[in-house]
Amino acid sequence: MTSHTPDHGAAGAPAPAAPGGARSFHSMWNELAPIGRHADTGGYRRYAWTGADADCRTWFQEQALARGLTYETDRNGNQWAWLGDPLAGDAVVTGSHLDSVPDGGAFDGPLGVVSSFAALDELRHRGAEFSRPLAITNFGDEEGARFGLACVGSRLTAGQLTKEKAYELRDGDGVSLPRAMEAAGYDPDAIGADPERLARIGAFVELHVEQGRALDLSGDRVGIASAIWPHGRWRFDFRGEANHAGTTRLVDRRDPMLTYAATVLAARTEAALAGAVATFGKIAVEPNGVNAIPSLVRGWLDSRAADQATLDTVVTAIEKAAHERAEQDGIDLAVVRESFTPVVEFEHALRDELNRILGGAVPVLGTGAGHDAGILSAAVPTAMLFVRNPTGVSHSPREFAAEDDCTAGVLALADVLEGLACR
Numbered sequence: 001m002t003s004h005t006p007d008h009g010a011a012g013a014p015a016p017a018a019p020g021g022a023r024s025f026h027s028m029w030n031e032l033a034p035i036g037r038h039a040d041t042g043g044y045r046r047y048a049w050t051g052a053d054a055d056c057r058t059w060f061q062e063q064a065l066a067r068g069l070t071y072e073t074d075r076n077g078n079q080w081a082w083l084g085d086p087l088a089g090d091a092v093v094t095g096s097h098l099d100s101v102p103d104g105g106a107f108d109g110p111l112g113v114v115s116s117f118a119a120l121d122e123l124r125h126r127g128a129e130f131s132r133p134l135a136i137t138n139f140g141d142e143e144g145a146r147f148g149l150a151c152v153g154s155r156l157t158a159g160q161l162t163k164e165k166a167y168e169l170r171d172g173d174g175v176s177l178p179r180a181m182e183a184a185g186y187d188p189d190a191i192g193a194d195p196e197r198l199a200r201i202g203a204f205v206e207l208h209v210e211q212g213r214a215l216d217l218s219g220d221r222v223g224i225a226s227a228i229w230p231h232g233r234w235r236f237d238f239r240g241e242a243n244h245a246g247t248t249r250l251v252d253r254r255d256p257m258l259t260y261a262a263t264v265l266a267a268r269t270e271a272a273l274a275g276a277v278a279t280f281g282k283i284a285v286e287p288n289g290v291n292a293i294p295s296l297v298r299g300w301l302d303s304r305a306a307d308q309a310t311l312d313t314v315v316t317a318i319e320k321a322a323h324e325r326a327e328q329d330g331i332d333l334a335v336v337r338e339s340f341t342p343v344v345e346f347e348h349a350l351r352d353e354l355n356r357i358l359g360g361a362v363p364v365l366g367t368g369a370g371h372d373a374g375i376l377s378a379a380v381p382t383a384m385l386f387v388r389n390p391t392g393v394s395h396s397p398r399e400f401a402a403e404d405d406c407t408a409g410v411l412a413l414a415d416v417l418e419g420l421a422c423r
Contacts, residue, residue, distance in 0.1 A: 021122025021410040026403070028114045032059055032098075033106060043103025043397040048141035048152070049077075049180040056098040060138045063117050069136075074197060075190040076156040077140045077181060083120065084133030090202035091133040092421040094119070094413065097142035097153075097372060104143070105399025107209040111387060111406065113138055115207045119414040123422070126414075132202065132421040139372045146171045146180070148233075148300075149339050154372040158379050159193030166191060198379045203350055203420055206373040207385045207413050209401050213392035214365045221408040223363045224354050225346055225384035228374040230311050231304035232340035236263060236322060239332040242287055242295035254330045256297040257285070259322070266321035267301060276305035276314045277368060300338075304368040308343060344374040347381040354383050357419035358412060369394070385412055 036044045036052030046052045057079060064071040064081030072080050080086070096112025116136040123130075140153035147169040155161035167188075169177040178188030215223050238256035264280045271278035282300040301318065305311035319335055326333040355362055365386070373382040387409035393399050401409075 020125045021118040021120075021414055022407045024121040025114060025118035025406060025410050028063065028117060029406075032056070032110060032114060035059065036100065037106075038103060041103045041397060044100040044106065045102060046098060046100040046104075047146040048099055049146070049177075049184040049186075053099055053140075054184060057138070060098065060113065064136070067117070067120065073186070074157065075187075075192065075194055076153050077186050077191075078153045078157060079138040079140075081117075081136045082133060083135070084130060086133065086135070087200065088133050089200045091135055091200055092417060093135040093137055093201050093204045094206065094417060095135075095137035095139070096206050096208060097139045099141055099143050099145065101143045101145050101395045103397060104145075104395050105393070105397055107387075107389075107399050107401050108211070108394055109142060109208075111209045111401065111409070112207040115387075115406070115410045115413050118410045119417055122410060122414040123418055126418070128418050128422045130421050131423045133200075134417065134421050135201075142372055144339075147177055150233075150370055151372055151375045152177070154375040156191050157194045157197065158375050159195070160375060160378075163192045195379075198376070201376075201380045204373060204376050204380050204382045205350075205354070205385065205413070205416055205420070206371055206382070207387065207409055208369075208371060209394065209399065210386040210389040211367065211369040211392075211394035213389065215363065215386060215388040216390050216392065218363055220363050221388050221405045222358070222412045223365050223386040223388075224351060224358075225367055225373075225386060226351065226364045227346060227366045228341070228344040228370060229304045229306055229366065229368045230308050230341065230343040231302070231368065231370055232311070232315075233338045234301040234303070234315065234319075235336045235338050236260070236299045236301060237334045237336070238263075238297040238299070238322075238326065239334075240295060240297075240330070241293070243293045245289075245291045245293055248293060253293055255293050256329075256331050257294050259325050259329045259331045259333070260297040260299050262325040263299070263318065263322040266325075267303070267318045270314050270317040270321070271303070274305065274310050274314045276303065276310055278303040278314055278318060306366065341370055341374060344377050346373070346377060346383050350381045350383045353419070354385070354416055357416050362412075385409065385416065 035055045036046035070082040094116045097109040144150035181188040238259045240254035240256035267278040279302045280299045284298040285294050286296040388405045
């Protein structure tokens, strides 16, 4: 499913008049805000290939066409809006994602996409002349909320997720990824690595709300990413024996929920000892009855650390504690690593260039959160900008960035894009 419109904003060509970046940012932000927002929780449920996702994609396409950009979707369903010739090569690309975690916040992902369009508006307002093609992108299924694997769109594009493995992905209702894509009007037979597209990218810069409080503590509005911690997801299957909750003596039970609970506590202990993080945030129970002892408790572990050795130490210790408790409780345990991303060091030359463009006084900080920029870093030079998050809360309706800080992010991104893509 690919569509194009004539490019009225070729590199160096006069562009349509546009408001400054700050003004257009707030207009777009207010327009996007209601899409996929849950009335009761105030959080967002923009899951891949659903109605809310389709509405976000329509919004993206409308923003591209309103600016006279060449619009297309690639073979993996990622959206692109081009200023200049998409085939010319050495393009500067910016953007993020529009999907969300369950009941996620408004800023994680959308801040980067909206800021990218606003930064382009700001550059046109300045009368900037482009010497390299510029693209704005929305990568699909970054959060992995529906199919359990993060960064599906960028992983497919970078060849880090094969078509065969993608076809095995299922959501909680058993719907496969290809079936979901087809229902949304996309061709699942086309998905796969896209090295030709990546070869046309000279630099990718992703703006994102900070997921933490480092900038708030330092008093800075904007920061530059140094690296992404190594991180992964592990599935723990605790199998016991279903039985009656009211008639089965405690000593006769093989209750996998007890083993799971002990493992959750062990994860917290091991992470704290190592200076890492470990979270059991998702659980599935069978038969899932109030008056039934479970036969199966399936829990998903997310763990991250500043370096590979520490992460390995933490996960190994958690698995050891889980197996020891499982043997004590008479529970069968299987652990499967479902995904893993090694440490990502953003290209130093590009990172240093961003720092130079922004005056050399911008803090450089690491992050424990994964991003499309991290996936793409193995194939193209990538960098990230962070916008201050005063509470540090993310993946929650309480996620927040102040209006002035969002404006500062737009202007910083505009400066970076001007430094990289303009004469």
